[in-house]
Every structure is written in structure tokens, then in C-alpha cells.
Amino acid sequence: MGHQIDKFLDNQSTADFLADVSKNGSGVYDLPLPSHIKGRASLPDGTELTLDRFKVVIKEDGSIKTAYPYNSDYPTSKPKR
Numbered sequence: 001m002g003h004q005i006d007k008f009l010d011n012q013s014t015a016d017f018l019a020d021v022s023k024n025g026s027g028v029y030d031l032p033l034p035s036h037i038k039g040r041a042s043l044p045d046g047t048e049l050t051l052d053r054f055k056v057v058i059k060e061d062g063s064i065k066t067a068y069p070y071n072s073d074y075p076t077s078k079p080k081r
Contacts, residue, residue: 004049004074006041008067013037018056018067026060039069049074 008014014037021029033039033054041049049071056067 004041004043004070006039006049006051006069008069009038009040014067018064021056022058022062022064024058026058026062029056029058030054031056033069037069041069041071043074 017034017037021031031054033051037054039051039054041051043049051069051071053072054067054069057065059065
């Protein structure tokens with residue numbers, strides 16, 4: 001699809017950290033990736049990327065809709081044509 005594929009590697013430490021972020025209230029947060037949160041990202045051709053940021057979407061009820069790490073030098077969604 002032309003965009004990076006990413007995931008967190010330690011679900012528990014990520015969940016603990018995201019629980020703190022969710023206390024900020026609903027919204028979309030684009031934040032620097034803390035060094036203790038590990039993840040992996042690659043491009044469709046297999047090129048490995050170094051992660052530097054993460055995005056988290058908090059719903060009105062305080063639950064997390066989505067969260068993912070990424071490299072800010074590459075797209076995170078399908079390019080528009």
C-alpha cells in the first residue's frame with residue numbers, strides 16, 4: 001500500500017504508558033516515542049525503520065481507539081492518488 005507497517009513489541013509497558021496518556025482526555029495525540037517503549041516498523045519492501053513517534057486516539061469515554069508507533073520521515077497511511 002506504500003506506507004509503513006508498525007507495531008508495539010511490549011504490550012504491557014505500552015498499555016501502562018498509554019493509560020497515562022489517556023488521562024489527558026479525548027483527542028488525537030502525536031507524541032515523541034519514549035525510549036522505554038519498543039516497537040518495530042518497516043516499509044512494504046522490507047526496509048526496517050527506526051521509530052521516533054507514536055500516535056494515539058482517545059475516545060470521549062477515555063478508552064483508546066488506536067495507538068501505533070511510527071517513523072516521522074515516512075507516510076503512515078495509504079498515499080492519496
